[in-house]
Amino acid sequence: QQQVKQSPQSLIVQKGGISIINCAYENTAFDYFPWYQQFPGKGPALLIAIRPDVSEKKEGRFTISFNKSAKQFSLHIMDSQPGDSATYFCAASSRGGSQGNLIFGKGTKLSVKP
Amino acid sequence: EAGVTQSPTHLIKTRGQQATLRCSPISGHTSVYWYQQALGLGLQFLLWYDEGEERNRGNFPPRFSGRQFPNYSSELNVNALELEDSALYLCASSPRTGSTLGYGYTFGSGTRLTVV
Numbered sequence: 001q002q003q004v005k006q007s008p009q010s011l012i013v014q015k016g017g018i019s020i021i022n023c024a025y026e027n028t029a030f031d032y033f034p035w036y037q038q039f040p041g042k043g044p045a046l047l048i049a050i051r052p053d054v055s056e057k058k059e060g061r062f063t064i065s066f067n068k069s070a071k072q073f074s075l076h077i078m079d080s081q082p083g084d085s086a087t088y089f090c091a092a093s094s095r096g097g098s099q100g101n102l103i104f105g106k107g108t109k110l111s112v113k114p
Numbered sequence: 115e116a117g118v119t120q121s122p123t124h125l126i127k128t129r130g131q132q133a134t135l136r137c138s139p140i141s142g143h144t145s146v147y148w149y150q151q152a153l154g155l156g157l158q159f160l161l162w163y164d165e166g167e168e169r170n171r172g173n174f175p176p177r178f179s180g181r182q183f184p185n186y187s188s189e190l191n192v193n194a195l196e197l198e199d200s201a202l203y204l205c206a207s208s209p210r211t212g213s214t215l216g217y218g219y220t221f222g223s224g225t226r227l228t229v230v
Contacts, residue, residue, distance in 0.1 A: 034218055043118075043204050043221030044157070089157065091219075101145070101208050102219055106156040 004092050006105025013112050019077040021108045023090035026071065032093035034102070035064065035075050039086050047088070048075070080112045116140070118222035120205050126228045127195050135190040135225045139207030146188040147219065148180060149204040157204065163188055164210070195229045202226050 005024045013019045023033075032051055036044035050057045050064040050073065057064045063076040077084055090105040119138045127133050139146050148160040159172035163182035171178075177193040186207075192199055203226075206219040 032218070036219075036221075041202070041224075041226070043206075043223045045221065046218055049218065104157050104159075 004103050004105045010109045013080045015114050017080050019080045021075045024072045025092050030092040033073050034091050036089040037086050082112045085112050118220050120222035124226045131195050133192045137188045137205030143207035144210045145208045147206045148190050150201045152201040200229045
């Protein structure tokens with residue numbers, strides 16, 4: 001119940017294309033869903049986050065779509081650029097559960113080809 | 115506002131030695147988390163400290179240990195280093211559990227530990 005399942009493990013997209021990363025969860029008590037972006041050799045950085053009272057949140061080229069009934073949420077990167085090449089982690093809040101506040105997915109390595 | 119700072123940036127140790135990694139959280143954050151990230155892999159939960167207490171640990175042997183100081187900074191110790199301990203060790207901090215400030219994490223840039 002505490003898991004967050006992320007797919008795909010890796011993704012290759014052409015420059016200008018749309019990158020889509022999906023996550024699913026079981027615990028209906030989760031109420032905060034952030035995405036983190038990590039470049040090689042750096043720590044993950046918060047990219048965008050959503051709460052379940054909205055179905056979509058957009059910040060520039062990055063959009064989170066949230067489906068509460070399906071317990072799924074996804075990250076869409078529009079007009080993907082080579083500079084977006086990074087590893088992306090989804091997460092969900094567990095309100096101080098066994099691993100602290102957040103449970104992370106296993107990550108998706110995105111490569112955007114020029 | 116200063117972010118989460120980790121030191122050292124890089125650390126090279128010999129197998130069997132001990133390594134000490136340090137983390138200073140964002141001011142006002144009371145929770146500190148440690149993660150191990152082996153090359154190309156995800157975030158493996160190591161340890162969680164909150165208000166000076168160890169709240170939980172991941173599936174790692176006892177030679178991985180740590181502590182949190184009264185100023186909420188934290189230290190991760192790895193004893194009897196093995197080659198497979200080579201990884202990026204990330205520290206993150208967050209506000210107190212249940213805080214109205216929210217509960218997102220802020221990560222440091224990590225310590226790259228290489229065991230030779």
